[in-house]
Amino acid sequence: MSKQLEKFNKDFIEIVKKLDNPPGRIKDEVTGMFERMRERRCLAGDKVLPTFIKPHFVTTSQIKKYRKIVEIILNCQENLINLYFSDPAHRALYELLPPEIPLVETETGLKRNIFFSRLDAIEVDDSVKFLEFNCDSPGGAYYADIQMEELYKISVLQEFSKKYKIVPQKYRPVVLETLLSAWKDFGGKTKPCIAVVGNPKVTNVNEFILFSEYFHDKGYPSFFTDPWSLEYDGKSLTKDGKKIDLIYRRGVLSDYSQHEKEAKPVVDAYKDGNVCFANPLRAKLGDNKNLLSVLTDPKMSFLFSKKEQEILRNHLPWTRMVRDMKTDYEGNEINLLEYIRKNRDKFIIKPNSAFGGKGVVIGYEVDQSAWDATIQEATTVQKVVQEYVPIPKDVYPIFKPDLIFEEKKYNTNFFSFHGKFGGGFVRTSDSSVINISAGGALVTFMLIDDGK
Numbered sequence: 175m176s177k178q179l180e181k182f183n184k185d186f187i188e189i190v191k192k193l194d195n196p197p198g199r200i201k202d203e204v205t206g207m208f209e210r211m212r213e214r215r216c217l218a219g220d221k222v223l224p225t226f227i228k229p230h231f232v233t234t235s236q237i238k239k240y241r242k243i244v245e246i247i248l249n250c251q252e253n254l255i256n257l258y259f260s261d262p263a264h265r266a267l268y269e270l271l272p273p274e275i276p277l278v279e280t281e282t283g284l285k286r287n288i289f290f291s292r293l294d295a296i297e298v299d300d301s302v303k304f305l306e307f308n309c310d311s312p313g314g315a316y317y318a319d320i321q322m323e324e325l326y327k328i329s330v331l332q333e334f335s336k337k338y339k340i341v342p343q344k345y346r347p348v349v350l351e352t353l354l355s356a357w358k359d360f361g362g363k364t365k366p367c368i369a370v371v372g373n374p375k376v377t378n379v380n381e382f383i384l385f386s387e388y389f390h391d392k393g394y395p396s397f398f399t400d401p402w403s404l405e406y407d408g409k410s411l412t413k414d415g416k417k418i419d420l421i422y423r424r425g426v427l428s429d430y431s432q433h434e435k436e437a438k439p440v441v442d443a444y445k446d447g448n449v450c451f452a453n454p455l456r457a458k459l460g461d462n463k464n465l466l467s468v469l470t471d472p473k474m475s476f477l478f479s480k481k482e483q484e485i486l487r488n489h490l491p492w493t494r495m496v497r498d499m500k501t502d503y504e505g506n507e508i509n510l511l512e513y514i515r516k517n518r519d520k521f522i523i524k525p526n527s528a529f530g531g532k533g534v535v536i537g538y539e540v541d542q543s544a545w546d547a548t549i550q551e552a553t554t555v556q557k558v559v560q561e562y563v564p565i566p567k568d569v570y571p572i573f574k575p576d577l578i579f580e581e582k583k584y585n586t587n588f589f590s591f592h593g594k595f596g597g598g599f600v601r602t603s604d605s606s607v608i609n610i611s612a613g614g615a616l617v618t619f620m621l622i623d624d625g626k
Contacts, residue, residue: 176300182231182338182622183569187579189333190227190571200227200330201573207324215380216320224615225321226570227328230584230600232619234341235626240588241595243302244293246485248593250469251307251460253477255287258459267468268459269495269526269556273431280445282454284359286593289352289452291460293588295489296563302586303491303563308529309453309461310426311372315345315589316381316388318599318618325618341621343597345589346388349422352591353389356452357420366450367395367417371440372424374400378610382424389422401429402436404443411443418443420450426529427458463526463558466493492561496523496552511549514559518545526556534607537562565606570617583608584617597621 194200208222216223232240257264258278270278292312295302322343325331357366370386372379382398389396399413411418421440430437443449468474469486470493478486494501494510501510514521518537525533535548552559567581582602589596603614610616 178233178624179231183228185337186228186231186330186334187569187571189330190577193329193333194577197576200328200571200577201575203227203328203330204573207328210324210327211320214320214324215384216317217378217380218610219377223317223321223610225617226572226602226615227325227330228570228617229322229325229331229620230568230586230617231622233622233624233626235624237595237597237621238626240302243485243489244588244590244595245593246482247293247304247307247489248288248291248590250478250482250486251291251309251465252287252593254465254469254474255456255459257477267465269462269464270458271431271527273434274427274458277427277431277441278456278458280455281447282451282456283361283447284356284450284452284454286356286359287454288457288460288590289356289454289592290349291453291457291590292598293590295586295588297566297586298563302489304466304489305491305560305563305585306463307460307465309457310529311424311453312589313378313381313424314587314599314616315349316384317378317616318597319345321616321618322620325620339623341623343619343621345597346385348591348596349385350389350392350394353420353422353452355592357450360420360450362419362450364419365394366419368420368422369413369418370396370398370422370424371401372398373429374398385422385424401425401440402433404439406439406443406448408446409448411440411449418449420452423451423453423455427455430455461527463493463524463560464495464556466490466560467495467558491563493558495526496549496557496559498553510559511553515546515549518542520562521559522562523548523552523557523559526558533557536606539606565608568600568602570602582615 204227211222258268288309290312292308293304294306295304368389370382372382386396386398405412430441444451470490475483499510500507521537523535537545565583568584569579570582572578572580584600584602585608586600588598597619599616599618601608601614601616608614
């Protein structure tokens with residue numbers, strides 16, 4: 175953490191201590207904030223989405239640096255996805271499952287493959303390492319807006335804002351703008367009916383519904399639906415008689431690939447070019463964890479400029495599919511299985527295609543027998559091994575029940591919209607596997623103008 179960010183933290187904590195007079199005042203404000211968040215349906219399941227009254231401070235100069243790195247990586251992802259279609263000889267690199275292939279190969283009529291993504295990273299000194307890319311169905315933008323709006327009602331943030339110049343950020347309008355840019359690419363001329371489509375059983379389903387209401391309030395017919403109860407007559411995709419023009423996809427590819435019969439109407443409409451998807455299903459080609467290995471493979475350097483290669487080397491940790499093979503590590507040839515078995519403290523193993531922190535095993539946190547079993551399992555299913563990146567910590571005010579300040583581990587998650595950097599949030603946890611669905615909290619960015 176930089177000295178500047180340490181100062182922001184110190185000032186914030188001093189304000190908390192100063193304003194918590196009489197003791198319990200801040201706790202009462204936080205209780206009110208969580209009540210308002212519940213009323214606004216900022217929920218994970220039936221519980222208010224966990225957060226803290228201290229946001230994650232980032233400066234405008236930091237954002238400039240992050241923007242440059244993120245946008246270069248996004249361009250590299252687009253190039254890598256385009257390679258799938260221009261040179262079939264490389265298709266095995268993408269590690270697709272058989273039911274996924276016809277879906278990602280469907281022509282979209284769009285200029286981009288990825289309209290929405292979230293790049294999950296770890297801050298390392300004054301830089302970042304990207305652990306994975308979420309291009310299939312990234313979320314959190316609406317909830318981040320609610321959190322920031324409610325945080326500004328807390329006296330601590332109001333006092334802090336008197337000392338520092340805060341740059342407001344809102345993600346909802348950018349989401350709508352990005353959807354409309356996809357619609358324009360698609361050739362849409364009229365105002366589209368936007369269906370927010372996802373699995374109604376996921377814990378963040380309220381965000382899907384909130385977005386549909388937001389689009390409606392902005393003048394666009396919109397509603398939320400699952401992908402399995404739609405109808406298609408060969409021309410129009412409908413839900414209860416309502417024609418769908420544009421789908422804001424908030425479900426993963428497996429919602430379609432693993433539900434072939436139920437998803438047939440929407441998939442047929444997509445293949446016929448009668449409905450626009452954002453993200454298109456081919457965004458999955460930039461999502462699997464092993465693609466970090468592909469991006470840094472010297473044999474793939476023909477895809478990238480010298481500058482892009484440098485960014486990829488500096489900001490992606492060493493990653494490989496877990497297989498019985500020889501590969502390189504730190505400039506030396508290794509037998510992969512043997513090496514990672516003997517050096518578990520250096521690595522983590524995780525599913526190639528999963529979310530929510532499911533199946534992640536951190537080598538130094540398990541014993542050798544558990545690690546050996548993880549490696550054995552990983553040779554029978556699609557998993558990657560990745561160099562472990564130490565997880566930073568930050569201090570947050572917590573009530574247990576009285577006010578204390580407690581360290582939490584955190585990772586940093588950057589939004590992108592239409593190929594451009596778009597802000598973000600951090601997720602915090604006591605565990606090294608940091609994810610909201612794994613019991614973590616979401617803490618939105620607060621952008622501070624440092625004049626640079």
